[in-house]
Amino acid sequence: MSGGTADEGVATGETLMEVDGMSKYFQSEGGFLASLRGAADVKAVDDVTFDIKKGETLALVGESGCGKSTLARTILQLHRPTEGSIRFKGTDLTDLSSREIRPLRQDMQMVFQDPHSSLNPRLKVGQIIEEPMKAHDMYDAAGRRERAEKLLESVGLEAAHYHRYPHEFSGGQRQRVNLARAFSTDPEIIMCDEPTSALDVSVQAQVLNVMKRLQDEFGVTYLFISHDMSVVRYVADRVAVMYLGHVAELAEKEALFENPKHPYTRALLDSIPVPDPRSTGERGTLAGDVPSPTNPPSGCRFRTRCPKLIQPGTYDVTREELADDAAGAALQSYDLDEPTWRNVIGFVRAVDRRSFTLENVEDSPDAVRAFLDERFFAGSTPSGEPADVIDDAARLLAEERWDEAADHLRTTFEEPSICAARRPAYVLEEDVEEERFVACHLYRDSETDSSH
Amino acid sequence: MSNETILEVDGLKTHFYTEQGVVRAVDGVSFDVREREIVGIVGESGAGKSVATTSILRLIEEPGQIVDGEITYRDLTIVGFEEQDDGTLTPREAMLSNREMRDQVRGNEIAIIFQDPMESLNPVYSVGHQVTEFIELNRELSGGDARQEAIDMLREVGIPEPENRFDDYPHEFSGGMRQRVLIAMALGCRPTLIIADEPTTALDVTVEGQILDLVKDLQTKYGTSFIWVTHDMGIVAEICDRVNVMYLGEIVEQGPVDDIFHDTKHPYTQKLLESIPRPDRTVTELDPIAGTMPSAINPPRACRFHTRCPDARVACTEVEPRFVAVGNDADGDGDEHEGEHNDHRTACIKYDDVGYWDSVPLEKVGDRDIQYVGDRS
């Protein structure tokens, strides 16, 4: 059941859209000169590649600032991408002018989050549903009317509601009107940006069920954006987890939830409180804050918070890949065992975030070192070169030179890691037909490497 | 394990006199809070949760009014009425004046944290200034001492370098950090009870996790009780000791958290749990509650949930449900045990002895013709 454009009907399961190397940058303030340098750009989406298959529900999940909304809107050409291409049924949308894209919008519709501001309060609901059809010259007036009434029924309202105004409906009912409007042009793909986040729990379920039913009936593809993993688990076929403009992981739903590979996915899933007081798993907590999108970390953007940061020296990294001061600070050998390495990184981050105080500790480097040993290294303390660096840091901390200590530690222990040097991107071939994408160097040795 | 009761709410009614009619936002709510516990109030929007908690601090403003009920905090009467000869209710002598509320209760005994950390902080004063001000107001500290206490509290809630960030403005903090500031503000006043009104709703889930951990730690350390208002059952399961489920101005079920989840009695609670998607397993089909929550201006007669309840019978439109104790089956093994702490109550006539089982089931679930208060069928 394809929509209004060309006859290259895509079969269910085949690729409908290909996003290739797409980036979207926004300019933030910073004055004329800074913007020329591109220094102040907000890199909302950075070099993202994936496919969308016909008939599926692909969920984009992530927390605020991860870029999921921007990604979806750029795909649907609400923004023009800064770089990269988006192929829709074979045609590259970035090659087209705004005028040429317009007729294609029949096939690309959207539903937004806020049920109140998305409906024109001056129009009747029936007229609202007809608008897209009118815009694309579909049917005649009678035909549009008939279709609008049928759609009202499809979404669980009544044909007679055609004459009512938006304010006469509840939030959940308004979202149904939004859906009816989106389906009016029989589109190929509908982007839903947090369609149920503003709704009450019980209403949410109603709307999600309507969405599922409509998908079965019309065979549409959903690009579903949400921050709510529970909702995603209910509606999605495949899930793409985003973090700070990158796709961290893309996998089939069950695979992702049952066996998350990327540490961020795992942390995200672990953070969610489960509605069961007997659930035994300890809820994990991810420390720290999301870095600024104008100055994101190099390599893997999650590396500043990742509990599984890879020790430098584990993988070969060329000098060019490292930042200058990282290259200079890298030790000859690290060779720390896992527990010690975790302690070291915990310490490095604690200094960076200043999450502890030395108020009650004597000013001498020895006293500081002893305090640090007890607090961060109990059980496994490093020796050799790494120990020297930590001694240096202790000395700096004793002199209240926190910034220098943080820099020193970071450039020695974090920056030379492969996680900081190179952006990870790996496609794993699992035993299921679906490929699985993980942007994490932990999977470096598993099958295909499609890093660029 | 029984702790002393510190707050008791009995039959609270708060109505709003609007042009469209009287909104019976809270219409007879009773619950209590004990020392060192976290009591949840869960419900959807329109249930009256925020109005209930605002009433506890007597912060209801025109056109709203507390019209009935008792609220007692320790030995202070926050709300108390006595009936006159002509049937009207007037505030009792013992009921605290607004001035007394200000001096004795607000802040120093009961503090509150609102939902949106962005809106809760004054943008034109520094964060440190605001925390210090409230500490000074509610404790016997002033000047430099209050300032130091503020810094200490900021550190306590995990704000790095609090001395340096003291003079920063709210917009220079992230959402999670701001919420921590609000927690510091509350805790700094050393209240016995903190009302947290959906404090993590506006935050990302990883940040929410951090805040929940923080609150649990602080609660253990300071022994503060909490009233935690939320619509998220996951948070309820994780953090609450006892729970009150609210629907359209009334509490329909209350009890220990395990009972609420694993020995659910009220159909609304049941349907609520069935209609939420879960992160820990794939739900094949969500079973939503039919219909929408009616208006609180003319609520349905007798049991307010009868318009949407799958188990509704004619008796439900005639008999006003009252709280009934429901079973000592805390561990869900099907046996009632002696001495099991029976705190579990529900307002559903299924468990009462008023003729539910002899009555005829109501037709058609979902937005039934609403039986209005005052109508006869």
Next chain:
Amino acid sequence: MTLLRYTIRRILQAIPVLIGISFITFVLVNALPGDPVAIMLEGQEVDQETIEAVERRYGLDRPFHERFVTYMLGLIQGDLGYSFHRDMPVSTLMWIRLGPTLLLVISAFVFALVTAVPLGVLAAKRRNEPTDHVSRIIALIGVSTPSFWIGIMLILIFAVWLGWLPSGRLVYPWRDPAHYGFDGRLELYYQTIRHLLLPMVALGTLQMATIMRIERSSMVESLQEEYVQLARAYGVPERTILRKHAFRSAQLPIITIVGLNLSTALGGAVLIETVFEINGMGRLLIQSIQQLDYQVVMGVTIVLATIFVIGVIITDISYAYVDPRVSYGDRD
């Protein structure tokens, strides 16, 4: 970016604006019908040669663009030209006339603020009560009544009928008391105020009414903010809520409005000076337009425009200074 850099940046941005204003004024003034030379030589029998000599003297025979450039060059050096009619340099004229106008405008402004802010806060606090309604009526009257009418009425009532206050002219506090025949500074200041009262009220009423309404609505909004509710929840007394928690953030729109109102105030000054016979720049402007005294018109316009631009810059800077959320342009 620091406040200083921001200030400098704004000042530099103001220069093209001023140049533009000068140009437009120049064009407009030159488009005025009438011949300044004819007016100057009115009543005198002259021959063509004399006319041409006068034209040459004032550079009126030069083409347009040359005259403009000459003028701009002079401007930069502080030479605003020469008044045909009064036979003195424009800059001297400006200097004499600036004082009265500034005195009038600033006192009107102070009057407006001092009355409007407390009234507005009170109206917000006593929302929908009689006090609020009264203030609303006062504001309505203030906004709809022309300032010159108010001025004339004030003169009639207080000067003519009651005889309490003088009907016109100002006493300048920077002058020597002997100049007026007063004994000592004290009487000088007393008389300054007496003379200032009526014109100040006449000019300031419109501003007062506007500020009062904005103050009220801004305070009402501020009082409903969540952080104010929170302060109440922490037991902050109501007067502190009003004075401290709600007040400061409510002033931001006032600052903007006040800055923008400056142009209205300057315009109003023209009328009030005429009504009260005050020899300020406003009156000068009217007179010189009637006299087609080009250079004076240009001079007054540019000075008034500069005052206005400075006012806007000060507004911007105050706003950035008071609201910690406003960035100065650079990310940090």
